[in-house]
Amino acid sequence: xSHDTDVFIAGAxxxxxxxxxxxxxxxxxxxxxxxxxxxxxxNVKCNHVSARSMEVFRRLGIAGALRDAGLPADxxxxxAFRTSVTGTEFARIPIPCRRDRYTDTSGPDGAWxxxxxxxxxxxxxxxxxxxxxxxxxxxxxxxxxTQVVDFTQDDGGVSVALLDLDTGATRSVRTRFLVGCDGGGxxxxxxxxxxxxGTAVIQRVQSTFIRAPGLAALIRHPPAWGHYSVNPRRCGTxxxxxxxxxxxIHNHLNADEPEFDSVDRxxxxxxxxxxxxxxxxxxISNEDWVGRRLVATRFRDHRVFIAGDAxxxxxxxxxxxxxxxxxxxxxxxxxxxxHLRGWAGSAMLEAYERERxxxxxxxxxxxMNHAQAMIKxxxxxxxxxEAPGADGDAIRAAAGRAAYELNVQQFCCAGLxxxxxxxxxxxxxxxxxPAPGYAMGSFTASTVPGCRAPHFWLRDxxxxxxxxxxxxxxxxxxxxxxxxALVGAAHARGVPMALLELDGETLPPxxxxxxxxxxxxxxxxWRGDDVPTDAMALVDRLRGATPA
Ligand SMILES: Cc1cc2nc3c(=O)[nH]c(=O)nc-3n(C[C@H](O)[C@H](O)[C@H](O)COP(=O)(O)OP(=O)(O)OC[C@H]3O[C@@H](n4cnc5c(N)ncnc54)[C@H](O)[C@@H]3O)c2cc1C
Numbered sequence: 001x002s003h004d005t006d007v008f009i010a011g012a013x014x015x016x017x018x019x020x021x022x023x024x025x026x027x028x029x030x031x032x033x034x035x036x037x038x039x040x041x042x043n044v045k046c047n048h049v050s051a052r053s054m055e056v057f058r059r060l061g062i063a064g065a066l067r068d069a070g071l072p073a074d075x076x077x078x079x080a081f082r083t084s085v086t087g088t089e090f091a092r093i094p095i096p097c098r099r100d101r102y103t104d105t106s107g108p109d110g111a112w113x114x115x116x117x118x119x120x121x122x123x124x125x126x127x128x129x130x131x132x133x134x135x136x137x138x139x140x141x142x143x144x145x146t147q148v149v150d151f152t153q154d155d156g157g158v159s160v161a162l163l164d165l166d167t168g169a170t171r172s173v174r175t176r177f178l179v180g181c182d183g184g185g186x187x188x189x190x191x192x193x194x195x196x197x198g199t200a201v202i203q204r205v206q207s208t209f210i211r212a213p214g215l216a217a218l219i220r221h222p223p224a225w226g227h228y229s230v231n232p233r234r235c236g237t238x239x240x241x242x243x244x245x246x247x248x249i250h251n252h253l254n255a256d257e258p259e260f261d262s263v264d265r266x267x268x269x270x271x272x273x274x275x276x277x278x279x280x281x282x283x284i285s286n287e288d289w290v291g292r293r294l295v296a297t298r299f300r301d302h303r304v305f306i307a308g309d310a311x312x313x314x315x316x317x318x319x320x321x322x323x324x325x326x327x328x329x330x331x332x333x334x335x336x337x338x339h340l341r342g343w344a345g346s347a348m349l350e351a352y353e354r355e356r357x358x359x360x361x362x363x364x365x366x367x368m369n370h371a372q373a374m375i376k377x378x379x380x381x382x383x384x385x386e387a388p389g390a391d392g393d394a395i396r397a398a399a400g401r402a403a404y405e406l407n408v409q410q411f412c413c414a415g416l417x418x419x420x421x422x423x424x425x426x427x428x429x430x431x432x433x434p435a436p437g438y439a440m441g442s443f444t445a446s447t448v449p450g451c452r453a454p455h456f457w458l459r460d461x462x463x464x465x466x467x468x469x470x471x472x473x474x475x476x477x478x479x480x481x482x483x484x485a486l487v488g489a490a491h492a493r494g495v496p497m498a499l500l501e502l503d504g505e506t507l508p509p510x511x512x513x514x515x516x517x518x519x520x521x522x523x524x525x526w527r528g529d530d531v532p533t534d535a536m537a538l539v540d541r542l543r544g545a546t547p548a
Contacts, residue, residue: 014127347545429449
């Protein structure tokens with residue numbers, strides 16, 4: 001049976017769109033079904049695009065367009081801790097505005113080893129940019145108002161059943177692979193028999209998206225992107241969405257407030273903002289959500305995969321659900337492309353679940369632990385945190401130190417960006433040295449196979465990542481090291497491998513070997529001082545043709 005497409009993607013959220021973009025760059029045809037109308041906005045939820053995701057978007061050619069959107073160019077991305085949004089400020093995590101993002105290195109994430117620092121932009125601005133870019137790419141077909149309702153698969157491919165939401169008509173499409181990027185309620189996940197497991201409810205949050213043109217004028221401190229409102233009556237977080245008049249308010253319900261409507265929404269908003277009953281605002285939408293920690297039992301069933309929220313859901317501390325989903329997409333994309341181009345071994349398709357599932361489990365634990373620490377902190381707000389004078393100042397100073405220490409690791413989460421490593425992958429040639437551990441806010445750069453290749457700038461001003469090939473890249477740190485046997489073995493197996501000469505470059509100290517192979521997703525696949533005697537065995541390992 002012939003195939004209508006190579007990869008069918010259920011869902012044009014940020015993860016599905018990123019997958020479509022990267023597959024297009026690899027010459028793979030995709031078809032995407034999305035129930036929303038073209039450019040119909042998503043929920044106003046995600047605000048943080050990680051450095052790692054921006055590195056991906058840089059490679060896909062849209063980092064600039066994303067960086068130019070969101071908050072006004074000079075609007076600080078700081079996080080402020082106050083007694084209410086209009087109250088007294090007692091701590092601030094400095095994060096540069098997007099105008100200064102590449103040059104201001106003074107803040108806690110300013111000196112990160114990346115060509116693309118993090119970016120703050122709400123999903124309602126992010127998605128239209130991804131969508132328009134993806135829709136214009138070669139090989140990308142998008143069907144709006146279309147829902148995946150079922151699938152069946154056999155050795156040759158997958159038949160996907162689609163429902164046209166406008167006409168009610170159903171039809172079937174034949175594809176080589178199906179990827180469910182269809183969000184938390186994923187039909188694909190359910191139909192493939194995978195279950196979400198973990199903690200179903202950590203926290204209920206009553207969230208409201210408002211328009212309040214008068215709020216900014218009442219704030220007595222410099223603008224901030226994120227605001228923690230800390231007082232004994234009602235704690236909440238507030239995010240600036242357009243940097244002018246729209247705000248997203250999260251009212252974190254307490255354990256004795258089990259329903260979204262357990263507390264008066266308007267009264268809570270006024271407590272969090274610190275405004276009286278005369279203050280006017282308009283509710284744009286209610287965005288209530290449950291903080292969870294759930295990871296799917298399986299990410300793959302033969303030719304069917306799930307990625308993003310379809311595969312994992314966790315409470316958005318550190319703002320990492322979408323970012324982890326983008327990392328899923330970038331991992332799966334080149335595995336599928338390698339298979340379709342005919343150079344992958346059978347373990348290539350196994351690698352996605354074996355590499356990504358443990359990472360999402362780790363990130364989910366970091367996020368849940370942070371959620372529990374925040375629940376504890378909200379239950380221990382000093383009664384006199386709003387007191388005037390020296391007494392109140394001392395209480396606020398202590399609270400500010402604690403709030404900064406606890407939260408800098410989530411807003412500047414270096415470990416989540418750069419620290420994770422693929423352990424036990426069938427595609428990586430390990431050499432016995434253990435990868436360094438990481439925490440949410442910290443990591444140790446390393447070239448241990450499985451780690452992200454430490455970033456550095458080349459003499460000609462390019463980022464290392466800009467110089468890497470689309471597939472594997474062999475980094476040669478000394479020009480006289482013989483590499484012909486390895487390049488020849490890759491060629492013989494049809495594995496694309498570019499050679500990057502780094503002799504004379506100033507490299508970080510982690511680069512201790514004379515040779516290193518970087519994967520398409522910038523993780524280290526192998527390192528050594530010389531090409532191994534059996535170069536073909538190494539190439540077979542990288543392409544998933546060696547039993548793990
Ligand atoms: C309050 C809040 C704040 C957050 N902040 C951040 C943050 O700062 N950073 C971050 O990284 N993450 C954040 N997240 C998480 C982030 O919003 C999600 O992880 C992200 O949207 C997941 O993207 P996705 O593409 O996997 O799924 P979704 O965004 O849910 O997209 C799924 C798509 O699939 C479509 N779909 C559904 N069913 C079907 C079907 N049967 N067939 C075809 N298509 C279908 C949907 O219409 C939708 O377009 C936050 C979440 C919340 C609740």
